[in-house]
Amino acid sequence: MWKIPVIIYFLFFTPTIALRAQVEWDLQKCITVALERNSNLRISKLDIDSKASDIHIARNERLPGISAFSNISSNFGQSQDIFGNNARNDNFNSNIGVSSNLSLFTFGRIKNNVLKAESTMKASQEDMELEKSNTRVEVVQAYLQVLLQKEIGRLMDSNTYFSALQVKKIQKSADAGAAALSVLYEAKASHHRDIQKQAMAEQDLDKSLLSLKQTMYLSDTVNIVVDDDISVIERLSMNYLDSERYLADLWTEHPLTKKYRYLNESLLADGKIIRSTRYPSVDLSVNVGSFYFNNLTSSFGKMAFMQQMRGNFSQQVTLSFSIPIYNKNMVKQNIQKNRYQLEQNVEQLALSKQKFYQQIEKYLVDCRNYERQLALTNDALASTQLAFSISQKSFEAGKISIYDLNNSRANLLTAESEVIQVRYNLIFAKLLVLIMTKGDI
Incomplete structure (x- = not known):
């Protein structure tokens, strides 16, 4: 007799244990995988390694070159x-x-070649940091989109479950002659529309999961289970307040600033190399x-x-x-070209700085607006829930039609969807501020 409960236990609880044993992918794990598998980052790493070799080559110019030579020849014929x-x-x-x-x-040519190679490599390193920051933004966006679609999916499941119960109740009333067939058919039609919306929500979830996998450079055949605990990400997003407070000081250490700083150092060294060709x-x-x-x-x-x-x-x-005596005015032209490149970098950095602050200001405004919208949509949701509760009781009492009840339920679904959408928009805007200012979350 004791074997039956054991069999029942394994039948009902083993799938649950297996599901819990499956590792969930949180946001940080998704970012880590994306950074490890990003092809652009691997190319950037190879570029940095190549530029590191340029540094060794430039330094080795200080060493003497040694070579051995040997030849054998034979001449035949006569000469005058x-x-x-x-x-x-x-x-x-x-x-x-x-x-x-x-x-x-060499009038500093070797020294400046080394400095130019070092600065160029450092600029490439900052480029890679910018690429990492962009990758984190893409993963955060794709990850939050998955969570959003899962929330909407649960909302559609709940809505479909409610409409199914409604059909059962009206079916009993219709069988007893207390409800018209038109009411029953409308309830069934509404339930089928909810099933269609449920299927569309599942399709949107599959698309968002595929987008997340592609952002991490994973095949669609790889099965991942996304961690649904949005509260952890919400607490994480609160760190954006530090970014807002210290925004004025963040630009000096931003990878974009450091990139152009190193590019300018490289150009200055290149200018000295060009000038060194004027001297013996x-x-x-x-x-x-x-x-x-x-x-x-x-x-x-x-x-x-x-x-x-x-x-x-x-x-x-x-x-x-x-x-050097005459080099066809090449030195003068190269110096002028070098100066133009320096001025171009200064203008490009100023433009990048302007765009950076404009984007930060936009995301900070978005954060404040979404916070207000979230409070307003929550108030609207509370009122819509109360209205739907009253409509449901009124329908059961025969005071309103099935169309009025469905309209009230549609309003409730819209209000719930708006709250979810605004909530995720707020989290994404906060995380964008955090990543743009600190490069990471």
Whole structure:
């Protein structure tokens, strides 16, 4: 006899345990997955790594270059000397050695190349931070859209359940002859309309879930269960007040500000590199090696190869000066172009700063407006709920028609939907302020 309760327990409670065991995806997990799988961020990371290599290349310019050389050649035929005498010049020759070159003085070109490469890499890092911030905004929007559609879906489920109960009650009255068939058919038609709205809500939920998965670069076949606890996100969104309070100081450390700061540093270094080409440069070269030569017309191999190589061993030290005289006015034009780029960055930063504050101001105004709208829609919902309760009792008492009851129920559904929509709009606006000012939530 004890086996029956155990079987019943497993039949009814095992699905519940499995459902609870399934890990729910909260907002932070969705953001983390999206950042890890974002293809643009991976490309940005490769770009940063590439620019880091440019820094090492620029720094290594300070080191001497060392190379070994060797060649073997043979000449056949005759040649004429300066006196007009012709003679055979068949010979076999080769040389071998090691050479090294070192830039001694470049008027700061190497130093500024390093600074330019470092600043360019830092600007790319700030670009990646901006991309991360945009990704967080996309995930937050998609995530809240899923929660909104789930709320609307539950609202439609409740509405459909109510209309089904209404059909049953009217069916009993119609069977007893207390209700007209037109009232019954209208109740059934209303119930079918609610089923249609329920199906549409389910379809919208599927679309929003697909959009969230695509934002996280996940396939639609991946099953995710979104955490429905909106209260956690609401508490999180309250941090936007700090952003509003310290908004004046946030711009100085914003990734967009830092990006243009580094771009300007790179351009300033590039300007110094351009100017350095006006000045002389000094290079040191060292060559160590030997050569072998044998005239084939006077018995090949008369002098041993190794004997010549040892005897012809030489060292050469060269100090070379490169003095620019005329470069077709290229330096002047490049300096002017560099100055234009700096001015363009200043204007672009000012424009970005203006747009940034305009967006923040808009979202802050949205927050205040949505807070007022939420209070008003809640008041309207309370009144609509009271009106529907009265309409329901009036219909049961036969004082109003089924059409009046359905109209009252439609008004209640609209009021509930408006409260949900405004609530989520408020949360999204607050989180936008938070992400734009701090980059994260």
